[in-house]
Amino acid sequence: MNDHDSEKVAGVLLARGYRQVETPEAAKVILYNTCSIREKAAQKVFSRLGELRPAEEKLTAVTRQPLAGEGTQDNFGKIEHLALAVREGAQPGIIPQTARDGAAVAVPQESRHPSQRKIVNAGGGKIIGVLGCVAQQEGEGIFERAPWVSLVCGSASYRKLPQLIAELEAGNRRVTGLDTDTDETFETEITRRDNPWRAYLTIIEGCDKACSYCVVPFTRGPERSRASASILDEVQQLAEAGYSEVQLLGQTVNSYADPSARKMRFSELLAAVAEVRGIRRVRFTTSHPRDFGKDIVEAIEAHPTICDHVHLPVQSGSTAVLRAMARTYSREEYLEKIALMKAARRPIGITTDMIVGFPGETEKDFEETLSLLDEVQYDGVFAFKYSPRPNTPSLKMADAIPEEEKGRRLAILMDRQREIQRVRNERTVGETFEVLVDGKSRRENQWSGHTSSNRVVNFTSPEQELLGDYVQVRVVSAMPNSLVGEMVGRV
Numbered sequence: 107m108n109d110h111d112s113e114k115v116a117g118v119l120l121a122r123g124y125r126q127v128e129t130p131e132a133a134k135v136i137l138y139n140t141c142s143i144r145e146k147a148a149q150k151v152f153s154r155l156g157e158l159r160p161a162e163e164k165l166t167a168v169t170r171q172p173l174a175g176e177g178t179q180d181n182f183g184k185i186e187h188l189a190l191a192v193r194e195g196a197q198p199g200i201i202p203q204t205a206r207d208g209a210a211v212a213v214p215q216e217s218r219h220p221s222q223r224k225i226v227n228a229g230g231g232k233i234i235g236v237l238g239c240v241a242q243q244e245g246e247g248i249f250e251r252a253p254w255v256s257l258v259c260g261s262a263s264y265r266k267l268p269q270l271i272a273e274l275e276a277g278n279r280r281v282t283g284l285d286t287d288t289d290e291t292f293e294t295e296i297t298r299r300d301n302p303w304r305a306y307l308t309i310i311e312g313c314d315k316a317c318s319y320c321v322v323p324f325t326r327g328p329e330r331s332r333a334s335a336s337i338l339d340e341v342q343q344l345a346e347a348g349y350s351e352v353q354l355l356g357q358t359v360n361s362y363a364d365p366s367a368r369k370m371r372f373s374e375l376l377a378a379v380a381e382v383r384g385i386r387r388v389r390f391t392t393s394h395p396r397d398f399g400k401d402i403v404e405a406i407e408a409h410p411t412i413c414d415h416v417h418l419p420v421q422s423g424s425t426a427v428l429r430a431m432a433r434t435y436s437r438e439e440y441l442e443k444i445a446l447m448k449a450a451r452r453p454i455g456i457t458t459d460m461i462v463g464f465p466g467e468t469e470k471d472f473e474e475t476l477s478l479l480d481e482v483q484y485d486g487v488f489a490f491k492y493s494p495r496p497n498t499p500s501l502k503m504a505d506a507i508p509e510e511e512k513g514r515r516l517a518i519l520m521d522r523q524r525e526i527q528r529v530r531n532e533r534t535v536g537e538t539f540e541v542l543v544d545g546k547s548r549r550e551n552q553w554s555g556h557t558s559s560n561r562v563v564n565f566t567s568p569e570q571e572l573l574g575d576y577v578q579v580r581v582v583s584a585m586p587n588s589l590v591g592e593m594v595g596r597v
């Protein structure tokens with residue numbers, strides 16, 4: 107979600123006539139987008155801001171640097187750095203891909219955009235801003251610690267970004283967007299999309315659950331859903347622009363509540379998106395077990411375009427720990443949701459998130475988490491050591507688990523899951539899957555892509571151009587995290 111927020115923020119700036127550049131030196135606007143789910147992100151942001159103190163010779167080029175984290179899921183705990191400069195006359199509209207992986211497009215050093223001449227903000231001629239969770243948590247305190255920062259904006263206020271940037275361009279020294287009690291969603295006319303085939307779409311923002319370890323309800327505010335018609339219009343536009351896969355996003359995507367008179371349920375929305383002409387794959391993440399029902403499984407069964415993959419975070423296999431986490435379901439209730447998927451007419455890949463070392467987690471609780479792995483047989487697990495976060499109820503809970511013990515449990519869990527995945531993946535040898543090709547190796551004839559169930563497949567094909575195509579790949583061998591295959595045809 108954080109990545110997609112950055113895509114939308116970049117889109118807002120592109121629409122105002124900015125474009126991405128290679129280095130901070132060339133930039134007129136430098137924004138940090140942060141996620142503080144687990145890490146000491148605030149500390150890291152201030153250290154990065156230190157590098158941007160207006161002694162301009164100290165500036166270094168940084169683009170999209172993931173921070174070291176315990177988990178393997180790549181969209182959390184990241185600071186993203188967008189370096190942007192001004193140019194004349196960008197037109198609103200969906201821009202497919204202008205730059206991948208933070209590699210920026212060139213920009214003329216000289217710009218005659220009128221707004222550029224007016225910038226007199228705190229960053230020595232540059233707009234330096236902090237966005238996301240750390241902005242929300244630290245608020246105006248950021249100005250005190252880094253007086254060269256001129257923009258602080260939490261994710262619940264991104265809607266205001268164009269106005270905030272306009273105020274800075276007009277000469278305001280400092281601006282903030284820190285409301286979380288907003289009922290607005292962040293819809294933009296233009297989003298700079300980094301993946302040319304898969305487009306992300308936030309359908310619900312914020313979170314109304316109150317898991318005792320989680321900062322999201324504080325940093326992203328309450329749940330706000332987008333109107334179904336607006337979502338479907340955007341999917342239509344994306345299909346027309348050439349995207350064949352869409353991924354619907356939300357912290358609890360299946361808690362979607364259509365605010366319009368149409369009152370579409372999440373499963374109905376999924377089905378409607380699946381029917382948009384040109385869309386070949388529909389993904390959605392993250393689902394909350396409480397709001398996961400049979401209707402979603404039925405939608406997957408009825409629409410081959412809806413991918414056969416569900417990410418259903420469990421967090422722990424122990425009902426006692428789930429209660430302490432305020433997850434609103436027991437182990438047994440969670441397993442009922444799993445049973446719905448296992449009974450589906452086509453196999454559904456299931457992945458999850460888990461936290462080890464939550465305060466008070468006993469050895470027996472941890473063993474229940476391990477036995478859940480055996481019982482569910484997940485296709486992938488993102489496992490994290492519990493990390494105490496500001497403002498969260500679990501911060502004050504007794505019986506903290508030492509870091510070393512958390513590390514031990516994490517290693518045991520990951521070993522157990524690796525073995526489960528090795529066995530599961532080996533069973534696919536000989537099967538043929540439809541793969542969307544999204545990578546080309548430097549080695550000749552080597553390609554990679556994803557199956558509908560989101561497995562990574564590395565395969566051989568003598569074809570010259572396959573990127574963005576859907577092909578049939580037969581699996582010839584398997585590893586715990588990927589399959590190896592050979593292309594046997596086009597789809």
Ligand code: SAM
Pocket residue numbers: 143144182319320321322357358392393394419421459460461490491492493494495
């Ligand atoms: N809303 C989703 C849900 O309920 O599962 C996930 C949101 S969160 C951004 C992604 C994952 O980060 C969570 O599923 C959880 O495993 C992990 N996480 C969140 N807070 C954490 C914390 N304080 N310590 C460790 N892991 C945490």
Ligand code: SF4
Pocket residue numbers: 313314315316317320321322323357358394
């Ligand atoms: Fe955080 Fe829980 Fe909301 Fe997920 S459901 S974002 S873990 S509070």
